[in-house]
Amino acid sequence: MDGGGGGGEVASAEAGPPALLDWKFSQVFGERTAGEEVQEVDIISAIEFDKSGDHLATGDRGGRVVLFERTDSKEHGRNRRDLERMDYSDGRHPEFRYKTEFQSHEPEFDYLKSLEIEEKINKIRWCQAANGALFLLSTNDKTIKFWKVQEKKVKKLSDMNADTFKGAGNSSVASSSISSGLKQGLANGSYTDRSNNSLSNALSFPPGGIPSLRLPVVTSSETNLVARCRRVYAHAHDYHINSISNNSDGETFISADDLRVNLWNLEICNQSFNIVDVKPTNMEDLTEVITSAEFHPTHCNMLAYSSSKGSIRLIDLRQSALCDSHSKLFEEQEAPGSRSFFTEIIASISDIKFARDGRYILSRDYMTLKLWDINMDSGPVSTFQVHEHLRPKLCDLYENDSIFDKFECCLSGDGQRVATGSYSNLFRVFGRGPGSTEATTLEASKNPMRRQVQAPSRPSRSLGSSITRVVRRGAESPGVDANGNSFDFTTKLLHLAWHPSENSIACAAANSLYMYYA
Numbered sequence: 001m002d003g004g005g006g007g008g009e010v011a012s013a014e015a016g017p018p019a020l021l022d023w024k025f026s027q028v029f030g031e032r033t034a035g036e037e038v039q040e041v042d043i044i045s046a047i048e049f050d051k052s053g054d055h056l057a058t059g060d061r062g063g064r065v066v067l068f069e070r071t072d073s074k075e076h077g078r079n080r081r082d083l084e085r086m087d088y089s090d091g092r093h094p095e096f097r098y099k100t101e102f103q104s105h106e107p108e109f110d111y112l113k114s115l116e117i118e119e120k121i122n123k124i125r126w127c128q129a130a131n132g133a134l135f136l137l138s139t140n141d142k143t144i145k146f147w148k149v150q151e152k153k154v155k156k157l158s159d160m161n162a163d164t165f166k167g168a169g170n171s172s173v174a175s176s177s178i179s180s181g182l183k184q185g186l187a188n189g190s191y192t193d194r195s196n197n198s199l200s201n202a203l204s205f206p207p208g209g210i211p212s213l214r215l216p217v218v219t220s221s222e223t224n225l226v227a228r229c230r231r232v233y234a235h236a237h238d239y240h241i242n243s244i245s246n247n248s249d250g251e252t253f254i255s256a257d258d259l260r261v262n263l264w265n266l267e268i269c270n271q272s273f274n275i276v277d278v279k280p281t282n283m284e285d286l287t288e289v290i291t292s293a294e295f296h297p298t299h300c301n302m303l304a305y306s307s308s309k310g311s312i313r314l315i316d317l318r319q320s321a322l323c324d325s326h327s328k329l330f331e332e333q334e335a336p337g338s339r340s341f342f343t344e345i346i347a348s349i350s351d352i353k354f355a356r357d358g359r360y361i362l363s364r365d366y367m368t369l370k371l372w373d374i375n376m377d378s379g380p381v382s383t384f385q386v387h388e389h390l391r392p393k394l395c396d397l398y399e400n401d402s403i404f405d406k407f408e409c410c411l412s413g414d415g416q417r418v419a420t421g422s423y424s425n426l427f428r429v430f431g432r433g434p435g436s437t438e439a440t441t442l443e444a445s446k447n448p449m450r451r452q453v454q455a456p457s458r459p460s461r462s463l464g465s466s467i468t469r470v471v472r473r474g475a476e477s478p479g480v481d482a483n484g485n486s487f488d489f490t491t492k493l494l495h496l497a498w499h500p501s502e503n504s505i506a507c508a509a510a511n512s513l514y515m516y517y518a
Contacts, residue, residue, distance in 0.1 A: 055067060100149065135149075152225075158216055159216065384439070421492065426444070
């Protein structure tokens, strides 16, 4: 069986591999000046596009959620002739602007366990928009919140012109006479007559008739964005939440910690159903933990979760209420004689993502990106080398805890490319189509191609498995970049997201949000 194995890949194979993408800088938010110290609370800890790609959300370690909206989407309404006249179709790429921000989580203290609970946002997930309002889920280590962000109109009214008849100088006298007349009338119980007399005296209309009385009218209305927390889903996790994922049914979502996966209904915040529990009776027998979980994009009964042992389990909610037994297990067999002290640590999967069509799962471990076909559990379809050049440095990485860094991964909307982050604020983009040799290294800066490492001319085929033809790419990249700079392990690009329908990537370098397009 060939590694591709998909009907959708036959057409692309005939057409040949897709052309290499030419990545360009688009925007940066929160750019640091040289030597500027980054505040811990400002470091971005989550990034997520909504399904339409018109909104982008980021969360930070200070518990804030910042929303950005697309500004060029209004141009989509133009007719074809206008676009051709502007030559707009060639140069168009997503452009975003700051929309609003709100404080999602605050630091808390668990008195029962004497533990501080950080406000840091671990994950953000967009929900279905309705009636012009945006909805999203955000979580820290313990508590998930459901937010509604909506525009509220604040109206401004014009004044009455009653006090303008006597001229600017007497306006205060007129208004005071009116109010005193009203008060006097109320005190004497003869409200109507006295107040009317006072009002006519105060206004002292000129002979020849009563001028037109201007009543208050709306002169302007300002639109303010208001974020309101609709629900709080708390007290369901003993361990730190690492994932939340909403279901395609639009009604439910899951949250996962180290040992359990819970299923929630968006409308009900005081109860959840435990669907996966890997906690052993005796905690000394614990050998693996859950690292990431995600719902299938179209099948509401399917979800996948990854483990610290490098395996991915696909479960079907129709099989049983408690899904401790999986319907499929995806793991790569260890090559004989390759085991070392670091084998299990670097095999731990930090992130999984379903492709948009749900056919493939992308996983990220410390060294590689792997692409899995859910119809083929014998091994990954493709393996992309990300950190192979760091293998000789694993001892140092273990000493400074970098080996435990959790890098995220993402797929393009068409599923033809995958991306993940690395050190020195670098990220890698790989083409996954048949025959593709695309392996681009980009830097999160205004000049993304500055540290470009040349991709190998031909992908090497792995002979380790006779069943799957595993493509390994990117392994030739050295421990230094094209300019001879060594990698900086203190600057790491952990979080990134691919626009759902266009070749555009948003990535976080400390407190700065960089955006690129191709």
